[in-house]
Amino acid sequence: MRETKSILLVGVGGQGTILASKILSDGLVEAGYDVKMSEIHGMSQRGGSVSTQVRYGDKVYSPVIGKGQADILVSFEAMEALRYLEYLKPEGRVVVNDYKIPSAPILMAKADYPEDVIGTIKKKAKTHVLDAAKIAMELGNIKAMNIVLLGALVKAMGLTDIDWEEAIRNNVKDKFVDINIKAFHAGMDAVELAEA
């Protein structure tokens, strides 16, 4: 009996958390897991905070988790990691993108982006930090940032045996397959570096 695991992916509307979750879910299904995924549509399209949950195991009941129940938190944006850190199990892991997107109050200079977010998180949980934007940009398209983070997540969760390239091929347009596969591997490598 494989215990149900819970992954929480968070970020900002437009960052591609949903595509990453979709590839993740498809790969897990192909690997024979029961999978449930939950996402929130609607207002989140307009630059708001977004979250997607993916749960997998032999038999999954609830599509959602509550506070203190995620095995891993993958944050596509630094401050969002702090917003959702309370959902992580105390012994859980964080994969955080060292990438800041100022929210509306910060843009208007009515609030400040919190200082040393990543340092704070590192003190609280086992954390893998990566600059997915830089990695994606070096590969030629910053938009592949989401797949870099997916690669990092897969590595951190020990799910490397699954055929992720196939899952990527099934979910992105042909012309973007190569860059996304590269982004995925770069993300996996980045986690190794983080652990070293």
Added chain:
Amino acid sequence: MKKLLTGNEAVALGAYEAGVHFAAAYPGTPSTEILENIAPYKEIIAEWSPNEKVAFEAAFGASIAGARSLAAMKHVGLNVAADPFFTAGYTGVNGGMVLVVADDPGLHSSQNEQDSRYYAKHAKVAMLEPSNSQEAKDMVKKALEISEKYDTLVMMRMTTRVCHSKSLVEVGERQEVELRPYVKNLQKYYVAPAVAKQLHVKLEERLKKLEEFSNETELNYIEWNDRKIGVISSGVAYEYAREVFGRNASYLKLGFTYPLPSDMIRNFAREVEVLYVVEELEPYIEEHVKALGIECIGKERIPNIWELNPEIIATSLFGEKTPTIDYDKSVVVNRPPTLCAGCPHRGFFYELGRRKNVMITGDIGCYTLGGADPLNAMDTTICMGASISVGHGAKKVLDRYNKNMRVVSVIGDSTFFHTGINSLMDVVYNKSNIITCILDNRVTGMTGHQDNPGTGYTLQGEMTEMVDIPSIVRALGIKHVRTVNPLKINELKEAFDWAFELNEPSVIITRYPCALKKLSEFDKKEFEPLKGKCEIDSNKCIGCKRCVNTGCPAIQFIKSERKSRIDKVQCVGCNLCVQVCPVNAISKVGE
């Protein structure tokens, strides 16, 4: 073959497999994707209706004509469709009809979190509640069979987490179903008082049969485990409960929840020592259990507000808080949704917000965000269409009691078609001098770009007559009508100056496509696409923040420099900031 589908996708697949002939809806989160996913099936006539009442009636008409039909809407849409819904409860159907209603516990995208299960009880309509995508698919088929067998409308109640969660679904084939013959039947569909009186008698007989069915159907089942604890649950709450109690409890899982299976509940309760009722929102099942004289634990512990999850249920029932990481969350800054860069609504609210002594009555759509910081240009948002009628009532009273205040009502194109037209008729008929602004961005925006009567296309992609807003407005009797380009601040300003001086009701229509809309052939003929990016000359910038106060997500005020900066990745070159800058520090590059 199994596929990972959302509940909404599963409902669409269920409709397809069950041979549905006709489906209609008005978009509304979390129900929108049901019709979007039915639309590609050419075997089904699928339509966006102007509002939920129309959608319900169209589907009902198809049923009366002998078709299997489906209507879908969000919970507040059922309020709009309540009138035909109650009547259909009396008449029953010809071809099977299922009404899918999606509640939004947690108010992810709604103005209330009503528990629509009470509607089924109120209208005496059979109800099903799926817990996951497989059940959502299966229950559409089941609902249609029940509908035809018992001659009843069937309501299928979903919630956000059922609609928008993905789980595995077995994909099947479509079973074509013959249209049932249509026979004129005044005693059934001609619901005059004398007929309705007899229909009510039949309805009560039907309910008795449906309760028998409820006690027998496999949609309601018991899973026996440890009998110390018994849990009665339905919908997604069942999945949560199953997670919390595991095999340490026995379950009465309810999929058919109106009429509730009283015998089954009694039998289950007799066998267990402690009985819990776990349900999201209101104590709908719990009230019934208690009315049967059975003790149970429910809403005295489990919250009846916001959505549940396994952690909330465990904490509220057993008082043990799940351990979490302790940290200072107060440094995290809010991330509210905002109008997109290049949104044609932004300039409108920027200019309107500068007017003093105005009550601004708003409506439901992306433009509701015009009421948020920094635009702050809205006083009320109530429900679809209410901007104009609320504005009318307010203005009548303000004028009668000599309160010197103007009223501006703000409504979107799709919302105007939905219920705004009736309200504007009231303005003309009952003579209030309000300024109605119809923000026509050429699409139903908030729910993710659905066509509407004004776009020139149907849900299934056919070209159609484009309903013309200025013509409707004039036909209603509004004499003063202006259409402006909302990307041009001076046009907006002139229009407001003109309207504020009038002693009669006026309508200002802003017409420009949503910044995210994929332009249609019609749009391409009418509008020039935006080009270039805006750039700030930091030597000229005086740090007045006027550009920042448009709320554009591409503009940031850099505190240390006391100057604004534009993010070129986000900027779409709408030119609004160029127009509000008092020192001409912003210019367009790359055109």
